[in-house]
Amino acid sequence: MIVVMKTGATEEQIAGVRKAIKELGFKDHPILGEERSVVAVLGHVYPELVDELGVLDGVDSVVRISKPFKLASREVNPFNTVVRVGGVSIGDGNVVVMGGPCSVDTEENVMITARAVRDAGGHILRGGAFKPRSSPYAFRGHGEKGLKMLAAARDETGLPVITEVMDARDVELVAKYADILQIGARNMQNFALLDEVGKAARPVMLKRGLSGTIEEWLLAAEYILSHGNRDVILCERGIRTFETATRNTFDVSAIPLVKRLSHLPIIGDPSHATGAWYLVEPVALAAIAAGADGLIVEVHPEPDHALSDGAQSLTPENFAKLVERTRTLAQALGRDLAPTGVTGEKARKAS
Amino acid sequence: MIVVMKTGATEEQIAGVRKAIKELGFKDHPILGEERSVVAVLGHVYPELVDELGVLDGVDSVVRISKPFKLASREVNPFNTVVRVGGVSIGDGNVVVMGGPCSVDTEENVMITARAVRDAGGHILRGGAFKPRSSPYAFRGHGEKGLKMLAAARDETGLPVITEVMDARDVELVAKYADILQIGARNMQNFALLDEVGKAARPVMLKRGLSGTIEEWLLAAEYILSHGNRDVILCERGIRTFETATRNTFDVSAIPLVKRLSHLPIIGDPSHATGAWYLVEPVALAAIAAGADGLIVEVHPEPDHALSDGAQSLTPENFAKLVERTRTLAQALGRDLAPTGVTGEKARKAS
Amino acid sequence: MIVVMKTGATEEQIAGVRKAIKELGFKDHPILGEERSVVAVLGHVYPELVDELGVLDGVDSVVRISKPFKLASREVNPFNTVVRVGGVSIGDGNVVVMGGPCSVDTEENVMITARAVRDAGGHILRGGAFKPRSSPYAFRGHGEKGLKMLAAARDETGLPVITEVMDARDVELVAKYADILQIGARNMQNFALLDEVGKAARPVMLKRGLSGTIEEWLLAAEYILSHGNRDVILCERGIRTFETATRNTFDVSAIPLVKRLSHLPIIGDPSHATGAWYLVEPVALAAIAAGADGLIVEVHPEPDHALSDGAQSLTPENFAKLVERTRTLAQALGRDLAPTGVTGEKARKAS
């Protein structure tokens, strides 16, 4: 950390800053410049120090030079984290595809969709039983009933299930049915919830908040990791910008940057990012080309009768095409579609 | 709601849209234009309909023409909501000032600050016992111990207390000590928490999320109102934009716009919006000039030793000046500083 | 400037950085930390150095610690710049109000509006003869004919005239008729135009770009100042954010921050920032309360027949009320409305 003094700061002010640094338990190191002086702070500094030193007399600004995340950082752990669930590996270089309805509506639709996802070569079934909705008057999901429908679909198809948990009190319930717990964008900094899933015995997929910086996102992952749960998957799903032609702006450069800063796997969600089914495939392929470890995509047998987000769901046919295009693309880039967890035996029985 | 057909949509496609509208229980009303045709949807529409109709064949887009919030809307209730707490009225035209430390650190500091807030003419004591922090390694507040310090300060000074609740499981605990429950920016769309405070017997101050639109913010208020809790106060605290010279961008025009759209009181938080103590007074005065019902400001006896957000806290002296400037400004605009809830008797005893 | 080395950078890499710094003509000063090392660069550094040093082997990042603007900076010139035009002083502590139509439509309307601005106590007449329009099919202004209408209105009312120049080739023409040259938001970084108005013998009002940071804005002012034109006025007119409920987001905290960083006067434009006439007064008062040196406001005798931006124009009656409210507010804050440049004699003759 570097304390930058104002132009013309007095020797007394510089001495005051050095004293404060030492009192706080750090080593100080002054550098007297022509225009300005700075004082370096050596030791295991923490982010709050920026404010604590920033208010001292004669200080212009305080500059951080270390990353605030540790367990999520590639500097600390240079080896890719691979999350294994139901026979599927996420983060080992291959591409994993998750598909399913935005919200779980009827048992029949979930089953049809699950079979379609499996038959198309998808790896994991997604679906919302608890749905975050901007308005209290919108459909908020079937709750436990929806979880049971998802579990039934897993039993038949062999596909592991990912579903969102929105309330710290529901973590145990959701973990009973789901294979991966999803933290939605609105809850990226719901710290009570992060603490709770950090203690759960299930992998967690952490979506980036609509206005979450990459640093905040990795710090949110750090919350989960710091409780001992090392199976964290990140998911880029678009950020909020001035552009309204798409629902959000898919931040494709976040993918290679996160791969560089962190060892955690990262998944792209083109459905929520764009909000339009005809943009899903191009943005999905872009995510893979940029290095994503997988995709999560909305699929619905009858998109125009879906209970939510119909306009962004793919039909089973379009989903199958997307999986094929993804495979071709991955292979061209020296990677491949991940093997599904559905073994030949199970797959046969399931059919 | 208006369904806009594509240029060159066929009669068959238009008929399909009309049929779908009727099947969903609404009345349809087509208008055949020169370039395009549109079909109006009449009845009590809901936001999801945009997606449900948007996927039909030949549809270009679906446009909403009603506001999705009801109980929060001035169209529904034209009379200003006035929230009364401990003898203080918020929303009746006068200006209310809340002050106190960002986070509750020591009993002594809380008491010194509370007295300073009262002596300066402040109305309500703020202070954080549960603190949302980006990093799991930062100080997260004293919890119930902090709540007790705040309650002790209220007992001595007569100032009602506002403090943040971050976890639906803590609502009962916080409501035991606090007079107003604060929902922080990161939790604006923590729907489980909104549901819970909607059932609490305490007024709620709902901060705008960093990327919360005004519509989403009023819908979040709608969650609380829909559970029967009508004492909701809104708080503008800056939004996240590309500008990094200030911590956030205080959206001053949100204040008169919210007053026009809603009957709920709105408070300005210049401390968190700007992140710099020397910007607090000008932005506070701007909020009042724009029509805010009050201010919430950070005060700390020794800002350079505060446990968090030191750089944005006012000293007691600067806070007292701010209250005086606020009074002068309010009076010039035909309003006034609200009477404090601290009666002469109580104030004397308290001193 | 501080060069931050990667964790684990080798001695050889540090030596390489030190060598490069010296080759570029600066002094180097290494600090070896526990986690990381940094190398300070001493001397008159320039912004490009960030990139030049950032690519060296073993470097993590390069941090600037000086402001890149000089002539616009309060560190360089601590005294407020006061721009004087036609008897009006801008930047001396008093409040100046500019009013007039968005675009100059008819001679009659310009004259009616100019008289209304003068009679209401306004100081300067604004009006667009050259109009930037998103679409090539929209009305782009009357050009020189419009400039002549503005000059005629000045001759009758005694009000100095401000109008936009959009093309470096038009600077001479516009300067023939106008008293202040306005650079619009879209041209904040039109460097050819900035160079040209920097050589003109007229004050320049520089609007902030829709996505212009405060630093870029002051650097754009630096372009003008560096050609010898010291009469630069800044104008905050809203930035582009995710919020669409108002046309732009008026960045009220930019006002006190600019006053702190720079000695140049700053004006608020609530009309373009909000895009709604009913938000103009509250945001105008907020700008003054935050310390702005003046306002620029759209006025039109018949807002519903204006050729552009009708929805954001005030009627003459509402403009007169705004000037009175502004006067009251300024006086409450120990300031005042500026004296108009229109002397009693001239004002009488003009009537």
Add this chain to the structure above:
Amino acid sequence: MIVVMKTGATEEQIAGVRKAIKELGFKDHPILGEERSVVAVLGHVYPELVDELGVLDGVDSVVRISKPFKLASREVNPFNTVVRVGGVSIGDGNVVVMGGPCSVDTEENVMITARAVRDAGGHILRGGAFKPRSSPYAFRGHGEKGLKMLAAARDETGLPVITEVMDARDVELVAKYADILQIGARNMQNFALLDEVGKAARPVMLKRGLSGTIEEWLLAAEYILSHGNRDVILCERGIRTFETATRNTFDVSAIPLVKRLSHLPIIGDPSHATGAWYLVEPVALAAIAAGADGLIVEVHPEPDHALSDGAQSLTPENFAKLVERTRTLAQALGRDLAPTGVTGEKARKAS
């Protein structure tokens, strides 16, 4: 266009709106709803009408339902525009790669880079002779001297040249040397410049502004097209958002959306979008996977001695790898790298 009346608007107010619509030369069509009424406006409406009707008594809002761009629109022209320059076709389905230094520094470097671009299989040489710089004190390019260096490199290598023009007065000069005129992000709405390049006999590449919406961008293209120049290429180069970990945010979904809305070719610029050489390849591949017609990439023989933007330039070796990866990716997606304009004969002679 749809005029939405306020809840409870009177019959008289609705009649007033209908009268205004007819006076303005359009047909009106009222729809009386349960909660609200709306009046449709039929005919060739223009964007300004939103404001003109929005101010009428009883009106809540006015909603546009047509796109404001015409010549740039795929509805008007469903066939892809193919821009041909020096034997290279842009927009025919194949992928075109432009490479070269950010700014032209020395004759030798330009020549070395041009040969490297050609040898790697690149199609077009880019390089800045006129450079937009935030600060007036930074290097602003060699001007005509730089143009001559680019022309010399074209003569030797056979690569067509693209370079930026920043001033309407320089269009003729730049067109003398360059094969494609580039309009930079800061000038996307420099309408005087757009008018001028619209009249030039050279293709134009129009970069998206930092805060330019897709609609504004296509309208800026419309300026050029409306002067008769049909050879317009769009270039996505990142937008300005809250995220500061990358220089800008590359809006990858803009690519398929623009392909859907417009017939113009679109190119991706990963160098300026990310500002970091190690993000260039992944984002470049993402752009192609999303459907871009090509790439424009910074290349410099010694990135750490480049006069500007060194940190984002590729070495010739990395550029050659990128071209190969692009070819592989394009072929996997059923496309290919475009044939270069350099014929065997010319290429041999050039070597």
